[in-house]
Amino acid sequence: MFKIFLVLAVFSQVEARYESVCETIPSKIHLTKEEYSKSKELMRTCEEDVQINKCEGTCASGTQxxxxxxxxxxxxxxxxxxxxxRERIITLTKCFDQDGLTLDGSLATMQVTLKEPEGCQCFPCGSELPSS
Structure with missing residues (x-):
């Protein structure tokens, strides 16, 4: 019984000494999506700078x-x-043809669906990713 208490006490000290800070924070990324015809010819390329969440931080871990x-x-x-x-539908508003010319009309925008992290936290390493 003394050995079990000792191991728990050591892990409590690790947690107290090293603070876990895991946050959901906004980040800016550049999205580019290409659209091809059935004959695999590039029809258009759309892009946009997008604000999207990411997980960042450190979690207290230890080996004894x-x-x-x-x-x-x-x-x-x-x-x-x-x-x-959570799923987000993003509209890309800068679209170009295969020659790099700006498109207008119905080809001037493209919608893409992305998954972004929601509620970041410290999890045991190697555990399953959430399915949502």
Whole structure:
């Protein structure tokens, strides 16, 4: 019973010493999407700078010697990642033909669907990604 208490106390100290900071933050990315004909000829390229969420941060993790674990170590590894996703429909408004000329009319915009992280947090490393 004393050994179990000792291992828990060590992990509590690791958590207290190293703070986990995992956040959902906005980021700016440049999206480019190409559209091809059935004969695989480039018809148009659309692009846009888009604000989209990302996960960023650090999570407290640790490894301690242990007589109880077969490997000789007790590991507690955590990673900053998405708790879920949400779908967003983005409209790309800068569209060009295969010669680089700006398109207008119905070909001047293109919609794309993206998944972006929602609710980032520390999860055990190697755990399954959310299915949402």
């Amino acid at each position: 010697p242990s007589a109880m674990d077969r490997s000789g170590f007790t590991k507690d590894c955590k990673c900053c990642r998405e708790g879920g996703y």
